[in-house]
Amino acid sequence: MTLTQTPAGLRRDLEIIDLLARPEHTSRGLGVTRIAELLGREKSQVSRALRNLEAEGMVERDRESLAYRLGWRLYAMAARTVEARLAHLASHYLRRLVAALNETAHLCVLRGTGVLTLLSITPSNAYRALGWEGMTVPAPLTSAGWVLMADWTPDTVRSWTAGWLRETNRPADLLDHLLAQIADVRSRGYAAVDEEFEVGLVGVSAPVRDYRGLIIAAIHVTAPKARLGPHLDDAGERTLAIAQELSAALGYTPH
């Protein structure tokens, strides 16, 4: 078996960049020695790698403190992802939903084994201080995940989650529950959570489809039960309506 692993150089560079992208390091940056010990690598390697990354604009260095932080080029590349374009288009629809519900709304996609939040629009704090943007949550543990899997067959869901269920030692009935929720989404059009994962929190999610009819994203609203609980169904309907508008903007036509 050839099974070529990811080359060491690429892996190392991405580890460094991921480290610099961690919220706790973005403001101050990190020094060579610090990065080396956090990654368990030779500082000489880290020093050389960072020099190269800097030469390419992937990271940039503070002249005085010698600390590294992410560079302009990463942002330039990020701007060209499909995710960036989707987020840009969706911001408009999310804002209307937020204005109507006066609660925070998120745009989520399925990436890797989890749900990645692309965009958070919040009514009380438009500066994304508490933003979930860029964060990933296990798909079976959020209503957005159920929605994103809504079109899958039970078999697909089973095999998709099998590894994750095993690795994280989840109760066996989680899969059944997941399948039930997915069936629910299909019949109702949206998903609802009532204090299921966290006491006091409720939420709804609705699917966004592209021109092929595939579910490519979910719009997700969460809030304290005290505020949103009484109107949860209404919120679900509204979220669904906005998701459908966004889908239409993406070229989706319900056949």
Added chain:
Amino acid sequence: MTLTQTPAGLRRDLEIIDLLARPEHTSRGLGVTRIAELLGREKSQVSRALRNLEAEGMVERDRESLAYRLGWRLYAMAARTVEARLAHLASHYLRRLVAALNETAHLCVLRGTGVLTLLSITPSNAYRALGWEGMTVPAPLTSAGWVLMADWTPDTVRSWTAGWLRETNRPADLLDHLLAQIADVRSRGYAAVDEEFEVGLVGVSAPVRDYRGLIIAAIHVTAPKARLGPHLDDAGERTLAIAQELSAALGYTPH
């Protein structure tokens, strides 16, 4: 002369990513052979490099067409750091604006229906004009607010401000005025106020966008009419230019 070149691997990977980031390729993606000839490289190398980049989420592949495009990981890495980067970079750009205009400049974000000032930079000669930092002003009553709502549709603006207009008993025509100002920002690129809210005070504001194209902040300059009034348009243009530079540093690329 040491002249250490950028390692071949990194250089190659970034060339590939840059190619995929070109506007003409972002939507359709590119195949292995195409990339190889555009870069003048062995297609075997390109094939292997892309496989590794895909394993790391830096690029993703269309199952059917086999074409590669930029991956979600770039987005995720950037998303977590934009705010921190804004905070870090803004002072630098504001300082340049202040040096050019010799007037106080502010960095503002939307917070609920208000505009929050994150940062104020004053000309060196001015004794600190009792910084506005941390202060909130109703969004419809400041040019920074107009700028921050510049991308919204009239419907969104209406429903967003509806509650505030009612609660504070504002004249009914304020909404129309707000919409007119927003339209103005769209066509001109910046907002200008001439003694509108306070006699003797004029000001300009310009939008700051992130890598997704979303308006995340505004740069705002206010001053006594006697000083800034005669060059208000010039100040607006300069503020816009600086705001665009800051946007570019955050990865924004027009259209």
Added chain:
DNA sequence: CAGGTCTGTTGCGATTAGGGCAACTCCTAT
């Protein structure tokens, strides 16, 4: 359906680039 031409992937040896160690330079604190 055979043949041609695309596409992308893989095997393999020579070559080159990267890894680790240790020495070295600054800078700061005491």
Added chain:
DNA sequence: ATAGGAGTTGCCCTAATCGCAACAGACCTG
């Protein structure tokens, strides 16, 4: 002065990459 920490560089050896060429499919086309 001295000690300690941060970051860089030199050097050698190993392990990874390069480039070639062969290979495997997909898609036309007569």
